[in-house]
Amino acid sequence: MSFVGPIQTTPSMADVMPIEHVVNPWVAFAYLASGVLFILALRGLSSPATSRRGNRFGMAGMLIAVITTLVTHEIASLPEILVAIAIGGGIGFVIARRIQMTAMPQLVAAFHSLVGLAAVLVGVAAYFNPGAFGILDSSGLDILKQSRIEMGLGVAIGAITFSGSVIAFAKLNGNMSGAPILLPARHVINLAVLALILVLVAVFGLDTPALFWGIVILSFAIGFLLIIPIGGADMPVVVSMLNSYSGWAAAAMGFTLHNTAMIITGALVGSSGAILSYIMCKAMNRSFISVIAGGFGAEAGAGGAAAKTDRPWKRGSAEDAAFLMREAESVIIIPGYGMAVAQAQHVLREMGDQLKKHGVNVKYAIHPVAGRMPGHMNVLLAEANVPYDEVFELEDINGEFAQADVAFIIGANDVVNPAAKTDRSSPIYGMPVFDVDKAKTIFFIKRSMGGQGYAGVDNDVFYMDQTMMLLADAKKMVEDINKALAD
C-alpha cells in the first residue's frame, strides 16, 4: 500500500516502484495525524494532571488510523473484520477491567507478546499476498528486495518479542520459576542464532523465499533463549526491553507497508522502551549487556548464602512500631516488591492516614527498580488512594533521611542496602540506594530473617542499633500496627 503524500516520490524512484493504486493525499494526512496524536498521548504522561487527556489523544489516534484503513481499502468483508475487532476488543476490555494492579507486569508482558505475534501474522500475510500490500516489483511476481529485507526484520523482531514476552509472562506470573535457567555455552548459542537470523534476512532479501520460514522459526527460538537466563530481579529491564522490541517490530512493518502511522508509533514505542531499559539499568548500576547476558540471581544467590552470618539483631512488635511512629515528626515509607506480593498497599495507606491524624509528616519513597516493572509501586500506591504528591523518587527524597525520625521499609531490601555504597565486592555495589541508615529509627518488615532479597546479599541495615525487625507477613504486620495506632 502506498499513497501520494506531501512528500513526493522522485520520478526515477517512481519508475522502479511497483504499480500501485493511488490514494488521495488525505489518507497520508490522516495517518500523520494519528502519529501526532500518539506523540501527544505520551506527552500527556509528563504529569498525572494531563495524563488522562493524553490517553484520549491516543484513543483518537488509533480510531483515525483504523477508520482510515477501513475506508480506503476495498474491504472484502466488513462484518468479518468487525467481528474480529469485537472478539479481541471484548477480551481486552474484560481483562483490563478485572486485572489486579499487582499483576500489571505480567499483563504488560502478555500484551507485548500479542503485539509480537500480530506483527508475525501480518508479515506472513504479506508474504502470502504481497500484491495487497503493494510490495510487488515491476514484474508483478516477486516481492521487492527491499521490502523482503524489511519484512524479514519485522517478522524476526515480532517473533522475538512474542516468545521472549511469553517467557517473561510465565516468570512474572509464577508459571515458571523466576530463577535464571543457564544453558551451557548460552552466549555462543545466542550470538550464533542471532547472526544466523541476520544472514537469513540478508539472503532472503536477495533471493530464496523459502528462507522466510527459517527466519520465523529461529526468531521464535532466540526470543525464548534470550529470556530464560534472566532472573526475576532483572524483570523490570526485560519488560522494558520487550516493550522496545514491540515498537521496533511495528516500525519495521511500517517500513514494509509504507505507513507513516506505524513508523512514527514504532519509533516512539521503541525509544520509550529503550529509555526505560536504560533508566532501570542505571538504577541497578548494571550494564544493559550484563542484564541481557543473564544469570544475575543465580550466581549472587550462591555467594550471598555462604556469607551469611549470625549477627545480633533486634525484633520489634507492632506496638513498638505504632508507639514510635505516633511520636515521630516525620516517617518515610519505602515500599518494595514484597508489599505487592502481600497486597499490603491498602492497609499501608490506612497506616499513613492514621499517622497523619497524629500530626506525623508521612512520605513515600520509591526506588526506580522497586517492583517488577518501571513505576510499579507508584501504581499500587495510587490504587490505594495515596495522593501522588506524597510519593517521591529516589533522588528527590534521599537527602531527607537524615532529618527523618522513622524509615519504614516494607517489602524492599536491596534498595536500602548500604553495601551498595561501601562494599566493592558486593554484587549490588554502585547501585543508588536509599540512605535509610541515616534515619533515627528503622522499621524493617520482612517475612523472616532467612530471605536475602533478590540480589542474595546480606543487608547491614538488619543489624543496626536503630533497626527493629518486624518479622511477619507485610499485610498482617501493618494491620496490627493500624490496630495499635487506633487504640
Add this chain to the structure above:
Amino acid sequence: MDFISILSIFVMACFVGYYVVWSVTPALHTPLMAVTNAISSVIIVGALVAAAAAGSPTAKWLGLGAVVLASVNIFGGFAVTERMLAMYKKKDRK
C-alpha cells in the same frame, strides 16, 4: 513514498520519542508502558489490509487473526491505562 522519506520520518520520530519519553514522570512509567503497548498495536492497520485483501485466503485468515490480537491490545491497553490514570489523585487540600 521512497525509502529515504520513510527513513527520515522514522529517524525524526525516534528523536521526538526520545525527548517526549524523558519528560514522562517516573511515577507514570507503568501507564507509559501500558499506553505504548496499546499504540504499538497500530500494527492493526497492516492486519486490516491483509484481512481485506482478495486473492489469498491464507493471508486473509492470518490478517483476521492479527486483527483479533491487536484489538485485544488496543482495547485492553487503553482501558487499563485509563483505569490506572484515574487512580492518580492529588492530596485534597482541606
